[in-house]
Amino acid sequence: MPHFRMRSATQEDLAVTYSITEEAMRGYVEETWGNWDEEEQLQKHRANFTPETYRMILVDEEVAGLVAVEEFLSHVWLVKLYLSVRYRGQGIGSQVLQDIQKDAAIRGKPVTLRVLRVNTRAQALYAKHGFKVTEESAERLHMASGA
Secondary structure (H helix, E strand, O other): OOOOEEEEOOHHHHHHHHHHHHHHHHHHHHHHHOOOOHHHHHHHHHHHOOHHHEEEEEEOOEEEEEEEEEEOOOOEEEEEEEEOHHHOOOOHHHHHHHHHHHHHHHOOOOEEEEEEOOOHHHHHHHHHOOOEEEEEOOOEEEEEEOO
16 A cells, blocks of 8 residues: 555646546546536535545545545444545555445444445445445435444
8 A cells, every 4th residue: 555644625726626526527527417517516615625524535635535534422423535546546545435434433433424325446445444324315325323
């Protein structure tokens, strides 16, 4: 596994987080809903990008991915965990996920997330780390692990 570090996101990360999101999700969005509307996706990203919930994943100071987490009274919600294609399959996602689970366990909270049904690679990663399906909809699975 390559050495990586994380840093807090800033407003200046808006463009790179959109680029990583598109790289990670475009195919799944097209498979699920039929198309990727660039303007709509960019608007959504601008509206939902909150630097305080994002952490940038860096390998050799290059942005390799991002993670967004929100903590609630009852649980920790893994909003996003996206890696650029060239950094997938190297253990980075697993390590980030384990760190989130450890932090949540210290707080006595489960980690929850939702994943598109068509994203079987992510589902396999989450299942490997103890996540179980808690709810299903036509497009998504809701999963949880821990407390």
